Amino acid sequence: MHKEAGDGLSADEIKRRDSNEDSSVEDNDHGIIRIHNDVIATIVRMAVMKVAGVAGLSGSMVDGLSGILGRKNANSGIELEATESGIVVEINVVMEYGVRIPQVSWQLQTNVCEAVENMTGRKVNAVNIVVQGIRLSNTSPRSDTGEDGN
Numbered sequence: 001m002h003k004e005a006g007d008g009l010s011a012d013e014i015k016r017r018d019s020n021e022d023s024s025v026e027d028n029d030h031g032i033i034r035i036h037n038d039v040i041a042t043i044v045r046m047a048v049m050k051v052a053g054v055a056g057l058s059g060s061m062v063d064g065l066s067g068i069l070g071r072k073n074a075n076s077g078i079e080l081e082a083t084e085s086g087i088v089v090e091i092n093v094v095m096e097y098g099v100r101i102p103q104v105s106w107q108l109q110t111n112v113c114e115a116v117e118n119m120t121g122r123k124v125n126a127v128n129i130v131v132q133g134i135r136l137s138n139t140s141p142r143s144d145t146g147e148d149g150n
Contacts, residue, residue: 024082024122035120037082041075044089047115048078051107053099058092058132077132086123087116094133105129 022037048054059076077092089112095104109127116124 024087024120026122035122037080038075040080040082040087040116040120040122041078043115043119044078044080044091044112045075047111048091048093048108051104051111053096053104054108055094055096055135058094082122083125086125087120088126088128089116089124090128090130092130092132094135095131097134097136101131105131 024035024037024040026033026035045057048057057077079090081088081090091108091112093108095101108129112127113124116122
């Protein structure tokens, strides 16, 4: 049986030790299951991108500065807080122009909650949506006069 690097520590001691790390820890009769927050963020990102009307994720200013420094974060725009009672997810999104924002947001909350709970077994306490922008589609350019140019 594989042992943790913290051999001799109880499951509660390992959970306390790891509570400062970026992972979600659960213990059971067979041992400890640790799911890194990057894994959960990837699940969230995949669930978000399946929702029609979402143009993409919008990272924070810190994510932007990291990108300038060459440190790309594939999960920018997603923040997680794991607690004993479950996970709180905050998603910063850009939506397509013309969508019903409340309806798309509700679908995001539903998809993310189901995906995270199904794949990790952890309860999702909340999925908070922050709409950071609207993307205009460039399907048919028009002149300033409203004429079609003929």
